[in-house]
Amino acid sequence: MEPIRMIRSRTVVIASTNIDTDQLMPARFLTTTTREGLGQHLFADWRYDAAGQPIPSFVLNQPQAKGCQILVAGRNIGCGSSREHAPWGLYDYGFRAVVSTEIADIFRNNSLKNGLVPVVVDEATHAWLLENPGAEISIDLESRVLRLPDGREVTFPMESFARYCLLNGVDETGYLLSQIPAIEAYEQRIGA
Amino acid sequence: MNPTTLFEKIWRAHEVVAQTADTPAVLYIDLHLTHEVTSPQAYSMLRERGLPVRRKDRTLATMDHSTPTDADQLFGRIPIKLESAAQQVSQLEKNCAEFGVELFAVGSPHRGIVHVIGPELGATQPGKTIVCGDSHTSTHGAFGALAFGIGTTEVGHVLATQCLLQRKPKTLAVNVEGALPAGVTAKDLVLAIIRQLGVSGGTGSVIEYRGSTIRGLSMDERMTVCNMSIEAGARAGLVAPDETTFAYLKGRPRAPQGADWEAAVARWRTLVTDEGATFDREIHIDATTLRPMITYGTHPGMSVAIDEAIPSDGDAVYQKALSYMGLTAGQSMLGQPVQYVFLGSCTNGRLSDLAAAAHLLKGRRVAAGVNFLVVPGSDAIKREAEALGLDRIFKDAGADWREAGCSMCLGMNGDTVTKGAYCVSTSNRNFEGRQGVGSRTLLASPATAVAAAIAGHVADARQLS
Known part of the structure; x- marks a missing residue:
């Protein structure tokens, strides 16, 4: 995984609350056996009509969304299914961070493992971000600070180990494999 | 010893390494259930790293999500209409054969929805940690197992190490008292619970369902309730095991047999929240007021x-x-x-x-x-x-x-x-x-x-x- 220290980008705002992973990646795209190319299906049913044509009113189909790496979403994004295809799709599309007041547990875990930074902010900051789509903001993972265009700094929580892994491009699988001696000792202790 | 919750007891018993300020706990997983949709990329990871499935004896696979329910397609009399679904099913067969994982494929008498067959086989048992790449893994909590859904990267972690890196969640008691009125079912109860909690009310928490109403539910009904814990944002829902649980499990093919059974039941009886233990949060529901x-x-x-x-x-x-x-x-x-x-x-x-x-x-x-x-x-x-x-x-x-x-x-x-x-x-x-x-x-x-x-x-x- 690529180390991530700083994400600086304009935002895309999708203000709906409770954006579930079925919206992020509808089930009919889960029959894939790889993790590549899912960006094209991100928000498929909000993004395309029945004929597969882009729906112009949807933000991801608008020119200002191009190149944006930060998605600002309504409260409780990522609820529902555990499908990792949702963060795979967001990452493949080009997003590197998701900002909301609440981020669902499994989606947050899955995002962290794929270089997609889940950022939980307070209501006031969130309200400002929702009202100012396209704002150029930065997310500094080192200091756990989100910077607004006027220089205001907002600290966000981030589990220390996940942050370490993101900053250093460390993959958790390798860390877990280094624990094999402790796992073997545990198995012996419980007779597993 | 301090009074502890059921959740805390299961958690502690599975800590290979306890969490610290800098590192999450290494949590041992007793049973890993897998299916065709969320496992292919995890097997690819094993292949890329040249890793085996560490504990084949703790891993079960079935096919349920993308399999057709039309008999002609399912049993191959006509091709599966969705080509990608057919391919996913055959990929699971290949992966299980290559890595030696037990698979309940089409034609097996044990095939079914992953959260239905675990209990049915008696593989789901009190006190176990159970994971699956599916958010409705919370279903197995009905047996007093700590069971939760994971993503595909974590499926890979469990296949490779039988462990997960986890921060300890908070606890939430949902206390339900009174008899359900006639015509009101476990499904109505859990929909009422989710309405009260909200769809993110359980985020970051493990729910323990408690109270006389829960004690009076059958195992099937408890599974219905625990199944939808994730719809309130909670990764897991638990019901303490009791006589209803033991009666359900007794004699099932993967449940302990003979002398092992008595020993298991004695152990399972300790899996309760102690008198005086506290939860991070509690809510109360009066079952007698519920409607469909x-x-x-x-x-x-x-x-x-x-x-x-x-x-x-x-x-x-x-x-x-x-x-x-x-x-x-x-x-x-x-x-x-x-x-x-x-x-x-x-x-x-x-x-x-x-x-x-x-x-x-x-x-x-x-x-x-x-x-x-x-x-x-x-x-x-x-x-x-x-x-x-x-x-x-x-x-x-x-x-x-x-x-x-x-x-x-x-x-x-x-x-x-x-x-x-x-x-x-x-x-x-x-x-x-x-x-x-x-x-x-x-x-x-x-x-x-x-x-x-x-x-x-x-x-x-x-x-x-």
Whole structure:
């Protein structure tokens, strides 16, 4: 995984609350056996009509969304299914961070493992971000600070180990494999 | 020793390495359930790193999500219509053969929805840690197991190490007291709980369901409740094991046998929250006030009692949900025409669900214009239902009796609801497009599903019996 220290980008705002992973990646795209190319299906049913044509009113189909790496979403994004295809799709599309007041547990875990930074902010900051789509903001993972265009700094929580892994491009699988001696000792202790 | 919660006891017993300020706990996983949709990329990871499946004896695989429920397609008499689904199924067969993982493939008498077969086999047991790449893994918590859904990267972690890196969640007690009124089911109870908690009320928490109402539920009913814990945002839901649990498990093929059984039960009896233990949060529900529930919106928290009007106070997102559903504030759900009824899923696809539905349906007909799909949760349930003649009741009434699978709960196996159509569904999610592009899902109990199938519109099942 690529180390991530700083994400600086304009935002895309999708203000709906409770954006579930079925919206992020509808089930009919889960029959894939790889993790590549899912960006094209991100928000498929909000993004395309029945004929597969882009729906112009949807933000991801608008020119200002191009190149944006930060998605600002309504409260409780990522609820529902555990499908990792949702963060795979967001990452493949080009997003590197998701900002909301609440981020669902499994989606947050899955995002962290794929270089997609889940950022939980307070209501006031969130309200400002929702009202100012396209704002150029930065997310500094080192200091756990989100910077607004006027220089205001907002600290966000981030589990220390996940942050370490993101900053250093460390993959958790390798860390877990280094624990094999402790796992073997545990198995012996419980007779597993 | 300090009084501790059931959750805390299971957690501590599985700590290979305890969490610190800098590192999460290394948590041992007793049972890893896998299926075709969320495992292929995890097996690819093993291959890339040259790793084996560390504990094949703690890993089970089945195929359920993308398998068709149409017998001709399932048993290969005609090709599976969805080519990508067929490919995914064959990839699982290849992966399990290559890595030596036990697979309940098509034709196996044990195949079924992953959360139905674990309990059925007796592999789901009190005190175990159980994970699966599926959010409804919370179902297994009905047995007093700590069970939660994980993503595919974590599926890879468990395949490779039998462990996960986890921060300890908070605890949330849902206390339910009193007898459920006649005609009110476990599904209605859990929909009422989610309505009270909200769809993110359980985020970061493990729920323990407690109280006289929960103690009085059968295992099937407890599974229905625990299954939907994730719909309140909680990764896991627990019920302390008791005589009901032990009676269910006794004699099942993967349950402890002989002298081991007595020892296991003695151990399981200690799996309770001690008197005086505290939870991070508690809520209370009076079961005696509950009515049959049905959803009207696009998440499982948007529900009303069957005879209650759709609330009219809502923001723009709420209005958008109603508009998607084609419903209006102030409207009663009773009388709302439906085109599909789905009985099945890991929430309500067990034998008691089918039996309750058949009991109400017997001697009646499915209304013209209603497509009523009945999908057993597993092959074993299908056989048992057929032995009891339930299939005849469904077929005679005009319902479609299918092979086991996830089916219409999620639109990825060919069973879908057409755009704009309404489906009363015993499944767990009413998200936009969940049952097919443009589908409109009304979540309810098997009884309410049958009432709708007979009437052709949303109806109160209490007036049927």
